[in-house]
Amino acid sequence: MKKAWFYFLLFVFINQCLTGEVLAQARPHGDRVRYVFYFIGDGMGLAQINAAEVYQAALQGKIGIDSLNLSRLPSLGLVTTYAQNRYITGSAAAGTAMATGQKTSINTIGMNADRTLPLKSIAWKVKQMGMKVGIITTVSINHATPAAFYAHRPDRNDYYEIALQLAESNFDLFGYGGIKDSRGKKGDQPDAYEIARSKGYQIVKGREDFMKLKKTDNKIIAINARLDPEDAAVPVAIDRTPEDMSLAEFVSKSIELLDNPKGFFMMVEGGQIDWACHNNDIATTLGEVLDFDQAVGIALDFAKKHPNETLIIVTADHETGGLSIGTALKHYESDFSLIKHQKMSQPALAEVFKEFKQRHCPANCSFESVWPLIQEKTGLGKEIPINDFDLSQMQMAFRASMLGHNTFASSDANYLLFGGNDPLAVMVTRIIAQKAGFGWTSWSHTGIPVPIRAKGPGQQLFEGYIDNKDIPILILKAMGLSLVLN
Template identity: 50%
Template sequence: MKRRFSLVCICILSIQMLFASQPNTFDEKRNLFKGKKPKYVFYFIGDGFGLSQSNAAEAYLAAVNGEEGVSRLAMNTFPKQGFYTTYAQNRFITGSAAAGTALSTGNKTSIGTIGMDAAKQKPFKSIAEKARDKGYKVGIVTSVSLDHATPASFYAHQPSRNDYYNISVDLSKSQFNFFGGGGIKHPEGDGKSNKKNSKANMGLDDGAKIDDHQENSIKLAEKSGYTFVKSNEAFRAIKKGDDKIVAINYQLAGGKSLPYSIDQKEGDLSLGDYTQKAIEVLENKEGFFLMVEGGKIDWACHANDAATAIKEVVQFDLAVQKAIDFYKKHPKETLIVVCGDHETGGLALGFSGSHYASDFKLLDYQKSSNGIFTSKIKAMKKTKASFEEVMEIVRDNYGFDSGEKKMRLSEFEMKQLKQAYNQSFKTGEKIKNKDQYYQLYGSYEPISVTAGHILAQKAGIGWTTFSHTATPIPVRAIGPGSSLFEGYFDNTDLPKNIEVLMKL
């Protein structure tokens, strides 16, 4: 009996010692890491990019290839995966500035704050700035403007994400080696009205009224040694060894962004093209840090535009593939981390009206993004077009009543579109976020968002909001140190991991 009791005690003690020897916090796990540091670090951030957006893209890819189930995104083949919370310091549902600051500096902050503490007094140093100071080359690539919240969080320190002018001045001070993608929103100043205009953050309103013109921030950057490249020919001419390059897309859409993937034409530069060029410029013996943002996933999800959002995810994944191609050449020296700042839209892979049915291939009927289609509706409002005339372009852009049985508009769906037409063409009142109609249309053109909802529902997709959600976000990682990204943690842990791995 005594012997059995002793054995039980020894077993219990052994188990306790085993658990005591295991790291019980992510700080301990980081501190215990003894592996080789990565020389090349890729940090991909999908804005508004949650697990539903990822899985929807996989279901879409399978559907268009005539397959059942899903076709894996390249990022979802990574061996190490985890989840993390996204809350801001002063709100459970975060915003891009607070989330960007958390992902770039490892610190929580308040909504709207860029690279500073919640009181907007103390600047936080980002991992990109620390990498620069340690001799790494640094690059920033994004599909939205270069002074938008997420990219800004890696080089700027401003009390408000709407301080676009001051953010762009910080860009010129950063001394980062490569910027690529969108443009500079307000190089000569912001204006008081713009600083309160949240629509401008989603590419919906570029009409910045400048109260006091200031020294052009692009010229300030040029004085700091930056070269601005604005044509496809000049972009392709950028080569290894070139330094302090700001490559702005030759054709910019709303919000000084790249055109949506669904709207791009043959020959247009993609997020993957900018990622590849950044790799060419940054590769060197000392190593580099490259942040790539798929920024317009968020915008499409704000608009509840399923087809556009999914194609943005696919383009984002193609940019990740560029990093994977590089990784294959340097597998022992390259770390790739893919994450998101928050989920947008409350995307649901299922809709009550379609029960258990899904048909993601139907999304291919859509010809252009919500933004392009809205510009057509606005033009028709000037001519006071009839409902029948509007329905002609609705059917053309979304493929309704095209012969496919599933694409026929029901009597109820026609009523929804007629209500949207009346709200847009007859009422003409601006929808405020406290109005009952905001729940139907958000800040978007009623006909455009209604048509998008109907197409999404036919495909088996639902939306719950025009805003962000607090859903935990997945992270995928491959390369040296990727084991640190397994588990369930907080968004501030991601940059802390990278900082330890790069020995910053």
């Protein structure tokens, strides 16, 4: 009997020690969290992360995973993403929840659901405390996710008005992508870059000038040398040239510029993971996830030097595309390494096919004459063996692209097949995904919860099943700050 009591008391003692330990870690340590990295992979669900891991393993001839940097963050949770008025969210509503701690309606930026009140973001709060703020994205800096951290607009498509609010924000660094609609939708407004300049921002373009900036430079808008003329987005990793910076390179220099005794808050968005998933373009998706993950690696290196002061969060606003590892036609088979043979993104392929069409159609418009181009750019029919079914699918898509011959009379059926994109470019990227063993179920976002990873003081706060609006509040808690944002 005595023995039983002894073991019972020992159990209670150990249990209390463990619980105490967990609580101690959950509380901010003596050193305050001074450096916050908030990484948001737009559209990056668990499947997108895992796809990059299995792909990297397959490239080394292994079955299994080759862990990403972000998978090295010790704490793991799941995040529900729904908006106030729709289960399957969009980047504006999700970004607003993740920036302000409040759910809102679809397409609303930094305002409450009925669009009557502006909401304060965590970036404003830490800026008021004297921390420096950097807003970094691969898409335009006035796009939905970054905008949620500094703007208040009833509609995410108000790009010009959002850019004007950016200029008023006083945040320390914006960049990588540029300003979309910088002269307004019709191109008849005063240049938003010039307005930002008049508010004290210096605007630098390209690697050389960006790398020349010093800590003493503040209020910076730094953009990649090449940007998409319509979207002001950085080229996706698969389409980059040596002239283009990587996201990791941009983040690395940004750390140098923002570092100061009061600390910094950096939001880093991998914005085109989402776009590639909207296109069901697996090769481009993997390139974007890996590019994003390299930037996470830069933050992890920084955290090694400031372990008790650095909090790194990596999560997503929602999943896009309904990606799966495994697909109907392949049953249980996969050969993920095949993805490496696709040499350009689906939009770049669509551009190649558009040029072909202009030169050859309708007079000399034959599948046989475009086939060598497909082989060269995608590996289909070369490194990636194809069968008669694949060929007939590509010929059907070719007729739709080049001659406007849709296979089905129903617009729903055509949308299901091609999602409104160039049919031939969609078809070749879909066949590559199928051959490798990846499947897609949507051209839009999905409602499945997304993972959240955390490393640093308070990392345990992000474990378990949480909601997107809780994230900024939990970051404040980890920083030992008041939990009130709005």
